[in-house]
Amino acid sequence: MISDLRIDEERKRMYYEKGYWGTSTLSDIWSSQSKKYAQHVYVKDTEGHSYTYGEIDQAAARVATWMKEVGVENGDIVTFQLPKWAEFAIIYVACLKVGAVMHPYAVRNTDQDLIETVNSVGTAVYIAPTFYHNRNYEMEYRAICGSMPNLKGALFVDRIASTIPGEVSLSCVLTNCEPLDEPSPSKSDEAACILSTSGSTGRPKQAVFTHNTILFSERAYIAPMGFTEDDIVWMPSPLNHATGFYHGLIATMLFGGCAILQECYSPESAVKLIREEGCTWSHGATPFIYDLLSYLDEHGGSLPSMRFYICGGAPVPSSMIEHASRYGILLSESYGSTESCPHVYVPLDKCLEWNGAWSGIPYEGIEVRVVDANHNEVPRGAQGEEASRGPHQFVGYLNEPERTDRALDSDGWFYSGDLCYMDEEGRIRISGRMKEIIIRGGENISCNEVDQQLDGCPGVGEHATIGAPDKRMGERICTFLVPKPGAKPTVESITEYLAEKGTPKRVWPERIEYIDRIPYTPTGKVQRFKLAAELLLRMREERNER
Known part of the structure; x- marks a missing residue:
């Protein structure tokens, strides 16, 4: 159980009083949504795998039974190193059902990276493909498992059949395990997920989030967008990041929509996929939308179903906003970081009016200020460091209190290291970075x-x-x-x-x-x-x- 969570009791009371936080967990919300939208397709990938909310729920319940059998308890960490496959949703929901802390991990990280990370976070269960992109994850695991003494078990998603006797496959678990039929033991202020972030140092940090912080973050994120159960997201971003996981899968679950995961990206295949699936929106880095627009320019046609694209990772130039508008697509800049994701956005009805001049305004319930080197607020219009605070933020770096102290002050402000300025209306513009x-x-x-x-x-x-x-x-x-x-x-x-x-x-x-x-x-x-x-x-x- 992760116990060193930086949750200020006074702010906690305020967040509960304002309704920003509550007693429901992600598992509770999933249980409700999976019943309400049982027949609705939740997730599809480009390899032809598709699951409804009900199918994910049943499959996850079987994986949850296996997790319990190998000894996973409430608060244990499950590290899953999976591509943009629909089975990712089965695994994350299974974690919710047993109260495990989700730890999505980059599929490209090496076996030596894995040893260091698993041992540093105290992983209880490791999940990976049997084989992916000319890489045999089972063989790698067999070679290094002795170096990870805390592991209670490993599970391999066998789109390609296992060649190593003795390893447990997902298909075997789905065939032989009965669905777990008991409530999740987790609580809303307990750790729910760990996301890795390299930040400015290159040495990975493990940012911890509770059920409450994730739920507030994604509810705030979807609130201004007017989503319905008919909305379909095109998601080309990796699922071990906040964009792919939180915004692609968890946000979509909150409004009963559908997520289309693109495993291998190219602009040609993306245009085809968006047209075939009728995708209505997306969120990702600017290169994705840049490529789509360039492809349409060169080959003609349009993306009639795509209403808007939320750009993260870099300021959006006015030329790109104007370019997208010619195809009927609104580009909305989104600003944040893994630790404070995202907390500033450009409202859809302001995209063309602001035209790249502003990175956005804070979501409701989130505070942003601009400070000097001593963390004193600077006058409006003056440049300083961007800082944010709110019920959406991470609650510390796992097992690294000193790093947490440097990132979060005693009043709950997170200092981004990014330079910005703010106008009298509260709009900010990211103007550079203090980080290297x-x-x-x-x-x-x-x-x-x-x-x-x-x-x-x-x-x-x-x-x-x-x-x-x-x-x-x-x-x-x-x-x-x-x-x-x-x-x-x-x-x-x-x-x-x-x-x-x-x-x-x-x-x-x-x-x-x-x-x-x-x-x-x-x-x-x-x-x-x-x-x-x-x-x-x-x-x-x-x-x-x-």
């Missing part, structure tokens, strides 16, 4: 992590990484470097080196800039703002030459 991260396609990438991987690269002397502005991805990875004498390292030679040493592709530089020296502060910190200014100058010169 790159937001590439909505994903946070640590500059320091990239730099560390480049240490020792042939031909590379001093180096420092920043984000290069990019129309499609928001930012791309750009490394400034001082070449060693006689060397001329290129993107190709550097990525070849990184590939050989097994560095994840997500941190490979995409642009290389030579420089005579890396600028430092007197205390030895890289002055990345100077590199950013130099990069903008060089990019401007490139455009002029073209």
